[in-house]
Amino acid sequence: MIDVVLADDHPVVRTGLRAVVDDQPDMQVVHEVSTAEDLLQWLEHEGRADVILLDLRFGDGRMSGATATGTIVGRYRIPVLVVTTYGTDADILAAIGAGATGYLLKDAPTEELARAIRSAAAGEVALGADVQRRLLGRVRAPAEHLSARELEVLRLVAAGRSNDAIARELFVSVATVKSHLAHINTRLGTTSRGAAVALARDRGML
Amino acid sequence: MIDVVLADDHPVVRTGLRAVVDDQPDMQVVHEVSTAEDLLQWLEHEGRADVILLDLRFGDGRMSGATATGTIVGRYRIPVLVVTTYGTDADILAAIGAGATGYLLKDAPTEELARAIRSAAAGEVALGADVQRRLLGRVRAPAEHLSARELEVLRLVAAGRSNDAIARELFVSVATVKSHLAHINTRLGTTSRGAAVALARDRGML
DNA sequence: CCGGAGATCAACCATTCGGATGATGCATGG
Protein backbone atom coordinates (compact mmCIF):
# COMPACT_ATOMS: atom_id res chain seq x y z
CA MET A 1 0.00 0.00 0.00
CA ILE A 2 1.43 3.35 -1.08
CA ASP A 3 1.07 6.08 1.50
CA VAL A 4 0.47 9.42 -0.13
CA VAL A 5 0.63 12.89 1.40
CA LEU A 6 -1.17 15.76 -0.27
CA ALA A 7 0.28 19.24 -0.12
CA ASP A 8 -1.85 21.82 -1.88
CA ASP A 9 -3.42 25.01 -0.70
CA HIS A 10 -6.62 24.45 -2.62
CA PRO A 11 -9.20 22.44 -0.70
CA VAL A 12 -10.97 21.55 -3.89
CA VAL A 13 -7.83 20.24 -5.48
CA ARG A 14 -6.99 18.26 -2.38
CA THR A 15 -10.42 16.73 -2.41
CA GLY A 16 -10.04 15.82 -6.02
CA LEU A 17 -6.61 14.30 -5.55
CA ARG A 18 -7.76 12.40 -2.51
CA ALA A 19 -10.67 10.98 -4.44
CA VAL A 20 -8.39 9.85 -7.20
CA VAL A 21 -5.85 8.32 -4.86
CA ASP A 22 -8.28 6.62 -2.55
CA ASP A 23 -10.05 5.23 -5.55
CA GLN A 24 -6.97 3.19 -6.34
CA PRO A 25 -6.78 -0.12 -4.50
CA ASP A 26 -3.05 0.10 -3.90
CA MET A 27 -2.69 3.56 -2.44
CA GLN A 28 -4.16 5.81 0.21
CA VAL A 29 -3.91 9.36 1.43
CA VAL A 30 -2.42 9.42 4.89
CA HIS A 31 -2.18 13.14 5.39
CA GLU A 32 -3.10 16.50 3.89
CA VAL A 33 -1.49 19.86 4.39
CA SER A 34 -2.16 23.23 2.87
CA THR A 35 1.19 24.91 3.31
CA ALA A 36 4.80 23.97 2.79
CA GLU A 37 5.52 24.80 6.41
CA ASP A 38 2.90 22.36 7.60
CA LEU A 39 4.32 19.73 5.35
CA LEU A 40 7.82 20.06 6.75
CA GLN A 41 6.42 20.21 10.25
CA TRP A 42 4.54 17.00 9.75
CA LEU A 43 7.49 15.21 8.18
CA GLU A 44 9.63 16.35 11.07
CA HIS A 45 7.44 14.53 13.57
CA GLU A 46 5.24 11.61 12.70
CA GLY A 47 5.95 11.88 9.00
CA ARG A 48 5.77 8.62 7.15
CA ALA A 49 5.03 8.70 3.45
CA ASP A 50 5.92 6.91 0.25
CA VAL A 51 5.07 9.74 -2.09
CA ILE A 52 4.29 13.39 -1.67
CA LEU A 53 2.02 15.20 -4.10
CA LEU A 54 3.09 18.79 -3.98
CA ASP A 55 1.69 21.92 -5.52
CA LEU A 56 4.48 24.01 -6.95
CA ARG A 57 2.75 27.22 -6.10
CA PHE A 58 1.76 27.50 -2.52
CA GLY A 59 -0.57 30.43 -2.61
CA ASP A 60 0.66 33.00 -0.17
CA GLY A 61 3.46 31.01 1.40
CA ARG A 62 6.87 32.40 1.89
CA MET A 63 8.19 29.03 0.96
CA SER A 64 7.87 28.03 -2.66
CA GLY A 65 7.07 24.53 -3.78
CA ALA A 66 10.48 24.27 -5.41
CA THR A 67 12.24 25.10 -2.17
CA ALA A 68 10.13 22.64 -0.25
CA THR A 69 10.91 19.99 -2.83
CA GLY A 70 14.60 20.50 -2.39
CA THR A 71 14.33 20.23 1.38
CA ILE A 72 12.17 17.14 1.35
CA VAL A 73 14.17 15.23 -1.20
CA GLY A 74 17.41 16.20 0.47
CA ARG A 75 16.35 15.51 4.01
CA TYR A 76 13.83 12.69 3.87
CA ARG A 77 14.47 10.99 0.57
CA ILE A 78 10.79 10.83 -0.13
CA PRO A 79 9.81 11.02 -3.80
CA VAL A 80 8.05 14.26 -4.61
CA LEU A 81 5.54 14.45 -7.40
CA VAL A 82 4.93 18.01 -8.40
CA VAL A 83 1.35 18.47 -9.46
CA THR A 84 0.56 21.95 -10.60
CA THR A 85 -1.81 23.82 -12.80
CA TYR A 86 0.12 25.71 -15.36
CA GLY A 87 3.26 24.11 -16.64
CA THR A 88 5.72 26.52 -18.08
CA ASP A 89 9.16 25.31 -19.00
CA ALA A 90 10.69 27.35 -16.24
CA ASP A 91 8.42 25.68 -13.69
CA ILE A 92 9.31 22.27 -14.91
CA LEU A 93 13.01 22.92 -14.87
CA ALA A 94 12.75 24.45 -11.41
CA ALA A 95 10.93 21.41 -10.08
CA ILE A 96 13.24 18.88 -11.63
CA GLY A 97 16.19 20.94 -10.67
CA ALA A 98 14.98 20.91 -7.10
CA GLY A 99 14.88 17.14 -7.18
CA ALA A 100 11.28 16.36 -7.94
CA THR A 101 10.74 12.81 -9.10
CA GLY A 102 7.95 13.75 -11.39
CA TYR A 103 5.97 16.58 -12.72
CA LEU A 104 2.31 16.45 -13.68
CA LEU A 105 -0.20 18.98 -14.81
CA LYS A 106 -3.50 18.99 -13.02
CA ASP A 107 -5.30 18.46 -16.26
CA ALA A 108 -3.62 15.13 -16.69
CA PRO A 109 -6.02 12.20 -16.88
CA THR A 110 -6.60 10.47 -13.56
CA GLU A 111 -5.05 7.23 -14.78
CA GLU A 112 -1.89 9.04 -15.63
CA LEU A 113 -1.84 10.50 -12.16
CA ALA A 114 -2.21 7.09 -10.55
CA ARG A 115 0.46 5.66 -12.76
CA ALA A 116 2.80 8.49 -11.89
CA ILE A 117 2.28 7.87 -8.19
CA ARG A 118 3.14 4.22 -8.58
CA SER A 119 6.23 5.06 -10.56
CA ALA A 120 7.32 7.59 -8.01
CA ALA A 121 6.77 5.15 -5.16
CA ALA A 122 8.91 2.66 -7.04
CA GLY A 123 11.64 5.21 -7.28
CA GLU A 124 11.23 5.76 -10.98
CA VAL A 125 11.07 9.09 -12.65
CA ALA A 126 7.55 9.93 -13.72
CA LEU A 127 6.85 12.73 -16.09
CA GLY A 128 3.48 13.46 -17.61
CA ALA A 129 3.08 12.99 -21.32
CA ASP A 130 2.72 16.72 -21.67
CA VAL A 131 5.91 17.38 -19.87
CA GLN A 132 7.84 14.75 -21.75
CA ARG A 133 6.73 16.19 -25.01
CA ARG A 134 7.73 19.59 -23.81
CA LEU A 135 11.14 18.49 -22.71
CA LEU A 136 11.57 16.57 -25.91
CA GLY A 137 10.78 19.62 -27.94
CA ARG A 138 13.37 21.32 -25.84
CA VAL A 139 16.01 18.78 -26.63
CA ARG A 140 15.19 18.67 -30.28
CA ALA A 141 15.57 22.43 -30.40
CA PRO A 142 18.59 22.88 -28.18
CA ALA A 143 19.01 26.27 -29.74
CA GLU A 144 17.17 27.80 -26.84
CA HIS A 145 20.44 29.49 -26.16
CA LEU A 146 20.45 33.03 -27.38
CA SER A 147 23.64 34.98 -27.52
CA ALA A 148 24.23 37.73 -25.01
CA ARG A 149 23.59 40.33 -27.63
CA GLU A 150 20.38 38.70 -28.71
CA LEU A 151 19.15 38.53 -25.17
CA GLU A 152 19.98 42.17 -24.77
CA VAL A 153 17.84 42.95 -27.77
CA LEU A 154 15.05 40.69 -26.61
CA ARG A 155 15.00 42.36 -23.23
CA LEU A 156 14.62 45.75 -24.83
CA VAL A 157 11.87 44.38 -27.00
CA ALA A 158 10.17 43.06 -23.89
CA ALA A 159 10.50 46.52 -22.43
CA GLY A 160 8.37 47.76 -25.26
CA ARG A 161 11.04 49.51 -27.30
CA SER A 162 10.78 49.83 -31.07
CA ASN A 163 13.53 48.55 -33.33
CA ASP A 164 14.64 52.07 -33.92
CA ALA A 165 14.82 52.83 -30.20
CA ILE A 166 16.77 49.66 -29.59
CA ALA A 167 19.18 50.49 -32.36
CA ARG A 168 19.87 53.88 -30.86
CA GLU A 169 20.17 52.42 -27.41
CA LEU A 170 22.73 49.86 -28.50
CA PHE A 171 24.57 52.14 -30.92
CA VAL A 172 23.95 49.90 -33.89
CA SER A 173 21.85 50.21 -37.00
CA VAL A 174 18.22 49.20 -37.24
CA ALA A 175 19.29 46.53 -39.69
CA THR A 176 21.34 44.89 -36.99
CA VAL A 177 18.49 44.92 -34.56
CA LYS A 178 16.24 43.37 -37.14
CA SER A 179 18.87 40.81 -37.87
CA HIS A 180 19.06 39.85 -34.21
CA LEU A 181 15.32 39.68 -33.99
CA ALA A 182 15.20 37.45 -37.03
CA HIS A 183 17.70 35.12 -35.39
CA ILE A 184 15.71 35.15 -32.19
CA ASN A 185 12.52 34.27 -33.96
CA THR A 186 14.26 31.45 -35.77
CA ARG A 187 15.70 30.08 -32.58
CA LEU A 188 12.53 30.28 -30.61
CA GLY A 189 10.35 29.18 -33.43
CA THR A 190 8.26 32.29 -33.15
CA THR A 191 7.10 34.64 -35.85
CA SER A 192 6.80 37.97 -34.16
CA ARG A 193 8.51 40.02 -31.51
CA GLY A 194 5.49 39.69 -29.27
CA ALA A 195 5.44 35.92 -29.50
CA ALA A 196 9.17 35.77 -28.90
CA VAL A 197 8.80 37.82 -25.73
CA ALA A 198 5.91 35.71 -24.53
CA LEU A 199 7.78 32.48 -25.11
CA ALA A 200 10.97 33.79 -23.57
CA ARG A 201 9.05 34.80 -20.48
CA ASP A 202 7.44 31.43 -20.36
CA ARG A 203 10.83 29.79 -20.36
CA GLY A 204 12.14 32.15 -17.79
CA MET A 205 14.87 33.56 -19.96
CA LEU A 206 13.99 37.08 -19.06
CA MET B 1 -32.47 19.90 -5.60
CA ILE B 2 -29.99 22.13 -7.35
CA ASP B 3 -28.65 20.74 -10.61
CA VAL B 4 -25.06 21.67 -11.12
CA VAL B 5 -22.94 21.42 -14.25
CA LEU B 6 -19.17 21.34 -13.97
CA ALA B 7 -17.03 22.90 -16.67
CA ASP B 8 -13.34 22.58 -16.05
CA ASP B 9 -10.55 21.11 -18.08
CA HIS B 10 -8.85 19.59 -15.05
CA PRO B 11 -10.12 16.11 -14.21
CA VAL B 12 -8.78 16.44 -10.72
CA VAL B 13 -10.56 19.68 -10.11
CA ARG B 14 -13.76 18.27 -11.50
CA THR B 15 -13.53 15.31 -9.20
CA GLY B 16 -12.97 17.60 -6.27
CA LEU B 17 -15.85 19.85 -7.13
CA ARG B 18 -18.12 16.90 -7.72
CA ALA B 19 -17.23 15.48 -4.35
CA VAL B 20 -18.03 18.76 -2.67
CA VAL B 21 -21.29 19.23 -4.51
CA ASP B 22 -22.55 15.68 -4.17
CA ASP B 23 -21.72 15.82 -0.53
CA GLN B 24 -24.39 18.43 -0.06
CA PRO B 25 -27.89 17.07 0.45
CA ASP B 26 -29.55 19.74 -1.65
CA MET B 27 -27.49 19.66 -4.83
CA GLN B 28 -26.11 17.26 -7.39
CA VAL B 29 -23.83 17.25 -10.38
CA VAL B 30 -25.81 16.47 -13.48
CA HIS B 31 -23.10 16.88 -16.08
CA GLU B 32 -19.40 17.48 -16.55
CA VAL B 33 -17.57 18.96 -19.50
CA SER B 34 -13.95 19.79 -20.09
CA THR B 35 -14.20 22.45 -22.75
CA ALA B 36 -16.30 25.51 -23.31
CA GLU B 37 -17.38 24.13 -26.64
CA ASP B 38 -18.71 20.98 -25.03
CA LEU B 39 -20.56 23.06 -22.51
CA LEU B 40 -22.33 25.13 -25.12
CA GLN B 41 -23.02 22.00 -27.10
CA TRP B 42 -24.62 20.34 -24.12
CA LEU B 43 -26.70 23.35 -23.23
CA GLU B 44 -27.84 23.57 -26.80
CA HIS B 45 -29.39 20.13 -26.64
CA GLU B 46 -30.44 18.43 -23.45
CA GLY B 47 -29.03 21.16 -21.26
CA ARG B 48 -30.87 21.67 -18.05
CA ALA B 49 -29.03 23.19 -15.12
CA ASP B 50 -29.59 25.49 -12.22
CA VAL B 51 -25.99 26.55 -11.80
CA ILE B 52 -22.87 26.21 -13.87
CA LEU B 53 -19.47 26.02 -12.25
CA LEU B 54 -17.07 27.33 -14.82
CA ASP B 55 -13.31 27.54 -14.95
CA LEU B 56 -12.28 30.89 -16.30
CA ARG B 57 -9.26 29.50 -18.03
CA PHE B 58 -10.00 26.68 -20.34
CA GLY B 59 -6.58 25.30 -21.03
CA ASP B 60 -6.04 25.16 -24.72
CA GLY B 61 -9.47 26.18 -25.84
CA ARG B 62 -10.01 28.79 -28.41
CA MET B 63 -12.94 29.97 -26.34
CA SER B 64 -12.16 31.64 -23.07
CA GLY B 65 -14.20 31.16 -19.94
CA ALA B 66 -15.20 34.77 -20.02
CA THR B 67 -16.55 34.46 -23.52
CA ALA B 68 -18.42 31.33 -22.60
CA THR B 69 -19.86 33.07 -19.57
CA GLY B 70 -21.18 35.85 -21.71
CA THR B 71 -22.79 33.45 -24.11
CA ILE B 72 -24.37 31.33 -21.43
CA VAL B 73 -25.75 34.14 -19.37
CA GLY B 74 -26.99 35.90 -22.45
CA ARG B 75 -28.53 32.90 -24.11
CA TYR B 76 -29.71 30.59 -21.37
CA ARG B 77 -30.05 32.79 -18.32
CA ILE B 78 -28.35 30.18 -16.21
CA PRO B 79 -26.32 31.53 -13.28
CA VAL B 80 -22.61 31.03 -13.85
CA LEU B 81 -20.27 30.66 -10.92
CA VAL B 82 -16.74 31.23 -12.00
CA VAL B 83 -14.40 29.05 -10.00
CA THR B 84 -10.81 29.57 -10.88
CA THR B 85 -7.36 29.23 -9.45
CA TYR B 86 -5.67 32.54 -9.55
CA GLY B 87 -7.81 35.55 -8.95
CA THR B 88 -6.38 38.68 -10.42
CA ASP B 89 -8.41 41.83 -10.51
CA ALA B 90 -8.72 41.63 -14.23
CA ASP B 91 -10.04 38.09 -14.04
CA ILE B 92 -12.68 39.12 -11.61
CA LEU B 93 -13.75 42.09 -13.64
CA ALA B 94 -13.75 40.05 -16.79
CA ALA B 95 -15.93 37.41 -15.21
CA ILE B 96 -18.35 39.83 -13.69
CA GLY B 97 -18.27 41.91 -16.80
CA ALA B 98 -19.18 38.85 -18.80
CA GLY B 99 -22.17 38.33 -16.57
CA ALA B 100 -20.97 35.81 -14.04
CA THR B 101 -23.18 35.59 -10.99
CA GLY B 102 -20.32 34.81 -8.71
CA TYR B 103 -16.62 34.38 -8.57
CA LEU B 104 -14.77 32.03 -6.28
CA LEU B 105 -11.18 31.02 -5.92
CA LYS B 106 -10.45 27.33 -5.81
CA ASP B 107 -8.79 27.72 -2.49
CA ALA B 108 -12.05 28.84 -0.94
CA PRO B 109 -13.31 26.62 1.86
CA THR B 110 -15.78 24.00 0.72
CA GLU B 111 -18.58 25.49 2.80
CA GLU B 112 -18.15 28.77 1.04
CA LEU B 113 -18.37 26.99 -2.26
CA ALA B 114 -21.59 25.25 -1.29
CA ARG B 115 -23.03 28.49 0.00
CA ALA B 116 -22.11 30.25 -3.23
CA ILE B 117 -23.85 27.60 -5.27
CA ARG B 118 -27.03 28.01 -3.25
CA SER B 119 -26.88 31.76 -3.61
CA ALA B 120 -26.31 31.50 -7.33
CA ALA B 121 -29.20 29.06 -7.72
CA ALA B 122 -31.37 31.53 -5.85
CA GLY B 123 -30.38 34.21 -8.28
CA GLU B 124 -28.29 36.12 -5.81
CA VAL B 125 -24.86 37.44 -6.49
CA ALA B 126 -22.26 35.42 -4.69
CA LEU B 127 -18.74 36.65 -4.36
CA GLY B 128 -16.11 35.02 -2.24
CA ALA B 129 -14.82 36.94 0.73
CA ASP B 130 -11.49 37.27 -1.04
CA VAL B 131 -13.08 38.76 -4.06
CA GLN B 132 -15.21 41.18 -2.13
CA ARG B 133 -12.19 42.45 -0.30
CA ARG B 134 -10.36 42.76 -3.55
CA LEU B 135 -13.11 44.72 -5.17
CA LEU B 136 -13.29 46.97 -2.18
CA GLY B 137 -9.63 47.76 -2.47
CA ARG B 138 -10.23 48.46 -6.08
CA VAL B 139 -12.88 51.02 -5.43
CA ARG B 140 -10.69 52.81 -3.01
CA ALA B 141 -7.96 53.05 -5.61
CA PRO B 142 -9.69 53.60 -8.90
CA ALA B 143 -6.41 55.01 -10.15
CA GLU B 144 -5.45 53.27 -13.31
CA HIS B 145 -7.84 51.62 -15.47
CA LEU B 146 -8.81 49.68 -18.30
CA SER B 147 -12.14 48.06 -18.88
CA ALA B 148 -12.45 44.31 -18.59
CA ARG B 149 -12.53 43.99 -22.33
CA GLU B 150 -9.47 46.10 -22.78
CA LEU B 151 -7.58 44.01 -20.27
CA GLU B 152 -8.63 40.92 -22.11
CA VAL B 153 -7.17 42.37 -25.28
CA LEU B 154 -4.03 43.49 -23.52
CA ARG B 155 -3.50 40.01 -22.13
CA LEU B 156 -3.67 38.50 -25.54
CA VAL B 157 -1.27 41.10 -26.80
CA ALA B 158 1.06 40.16 -23.96
CA ALA B 159 0.73 36.55 -25.04
CA GLY B 160 2.21 37.54 -28.37
CA ARG B 161 -0.96 37.38 -30.42
CA SER B 162 -1.44 39.58 -33.46
CA ASN B 163 -4.43 41.87 -33.76
CA ASP B 164 -5.96 39.52 -36.24
CA ALA B 165 -5.52 36.54 -33.94
CA ILE B 166 -7.02 38.48 -31.07
CA ALA B 167 -9.96 39.51 -33.17
CA ARG B 168 -10.69 35.91 -34.06
CA GLU B 169 -10.24 34.81 -30.50
CA LEU B 170 -12.70 37.31 -29.16
CA PHE B 171 -15.15 37.06 -32.01
CA VAL B 172 -14.88 40.70 -32.94
CA SER B 173 -13.39 42.57 -35.88
CA VAL B 174 -9.81 43.71 -36.16
CA ALA B 175 -11.11 47.25 -36.05
CA THR B 176 -12.45 46.65 -32.59
CA VAL B 177 -9.20 45.24 -31.38
CA LYS B 178 -7.34 48.22 -32.74
CA SER B 179 -9.86 50.48 -31.14
CA HIS B 180 -9.26 48.86 -27.78
CA LEU B 181 -5.55 49.03 -28.28
CA ALA B 182 -5.71 52.70 -29.14
CA HIS B 183 -7.72 53.30 -26.01
CA ILE B 184 -5.27 51.30 -23.96
CA ASN B 185 -2.36 53.30 -25.26
CA THR B 186 -4.16 56.51 -24.46
CA ARG B 187 -4.93 55.39 -20.93
CA LEU B 188 -1.48 54.11 -20.19
CA GLY B 189 0.28 56.90 -21.95
CA THR B 190 2.09 54.47 -24.17
CA THR B 191 2.55 54.55 -27.91
CA SER B 192 2.85 50.93 -28.86
CA ARG B 193 1.48 47.55 -27.95
CA GLY B 194 4.87 46.51 -26.63
CA ALA B 195 5.21 49.50 -24.35
CA ALA B 196 1.66 48.99 -23.11
CA VAL B 197 2.41 45.39 -22.21
CA ALA B 198 5.64 46.33 -20.47
CA LEU B 199 3.94 49.01 -18.43
CA ALA B 200 1.00 46.83 -17.58
CA ARG B 201 3.32 44.11 -16.36
CA ASP B 202 5.13 46.63 -14.30
CA ARG B 203 1.94 47.61 -12.58
CA GLY B 204 0.89 44.05 -12.12
CA MET B 205 -2.25 44.36 -14.17
CA LEU B 206 -1.44 41.16 -15.94
C1' DC C 1 -35.20 61.15 -20.67
C1' DC C 2 -30.65 62.63 -21.65
C1' DG C 3 -25.60 62.11 -21.26
C1' DG C 4 -21.62 59.44 -20.73
C1' DA C 5 -19.04 55.29 -20.94
C1' DG C 6 -18.04 51.10 -23.10
C1' DA C 7 -18.14 47.97 -27.06
C1' DT C 8 -18.56 47.53 -31.64
C1' DC C 9 -17.14 48.53 -36.57
C1' DA C 10 -15.22 51.16 -40.83
C1' DA C 11 -11.91 53.41 -43.81
C1' DC C 12 -7.58 55.82 -44.54
C1' DC C 13 -2.68 56.46 -44.22
C1' DA C 14 2.05 56.80 -42.61
C1' DT C 15 5.20 54.06 -40.14
C1' DT C 16 7.02 49.98 -38.58
C1' DC C 17 7.83 45.11 -38.77
C1' DG C 18 9.00 40.65 -40.46
C1' DG C 19 11.19 37.79 -43.99
C1' DA C 20 14.41 36.87 -47.38
C1' DT C 21 19.07 37.46 -49.12
C1' DG C 22 23.60 38.64 -49.06
C1' DA C 23 27.89 40.56 -47.34
C1' DT C 24 31.78 41.85 -44.19
C1' DG C 25 34.80 41.49 -40.13
C1' DC C 26 36.22 39.07 -36.04
C1' DA C 27 36.95 35.69 -32.80
C1' DT C 28 37.55 30.69 -31.38
C1' DG C 29 38.45 26.04 -31.58
C1' DG C 30 39.53 21.87 -34.01
Added chain:
DNA sequence: CCATGCATCATCCGAATGGTTGATCTCCGG
Protein backbone atom coordinates in the same frame (compact mmCIF):
# COMPACT_ATOMS: atom_id res chain seq x y z
C1' DC D 1 44.36 27.19 -41.45
C1' DC D 2 39.59 27.11 -41.91
C1' DA D 3 34.76 26.12 -40.44
C1' DT D 4 31.61 28.03 -37.40
C1' DG D 5 29.30 31.32 -34.68
C1' DC D 6 28.49 36.06 -33.64
C1' DA D 7 27.87 40.87 -34.68
C1' DT D 8 27.43 44.08 -37.98
C1' DC D 9 24.98 46.40 -42.02
C1' DA D 10 22.08 46.90 -46.48
C1' DT D 11 18.02 46.51 -49.58
C1' DC D 12 13.49 45.12 -51.00
C1' DC D 13 8.78 44.22 -50.19
C1' DG D 14 4.47 42.65 -48.41
C1' DA D 15 2.02 42.51 -44.12
C1' DA D 16 1.04 44.28 -39.67
C1' DT D 17 0.55 48.06 -36.73
C1' DG D 18 -0.67 52.68 -34.87
C1' DG D 19 -3.29 56.89 -35.19
C1' DT D 20 -7.34 59.19 -36.41
C1' DT D 21 -11.98 60.31 -37.35
C1' DG D 22 -16.50 59.10 -37.20
C1' DA D 23 -20.36 56.26 -36.38
C1' DT D 24 -23.88 52.97 -34.05
C1' DC D 25 -25.77 50.59 -29.95
C1' DT D 26 -26.46 49.43 -25.26
C1' DC D 27 -26.45 50.08 -20.52
C1' DC D 28 -26.40 52.82 -16.45
C1' DG D 29 -27.09 56.66 -13.51
C1' DG D 30 -28.74 61.33 -12.70
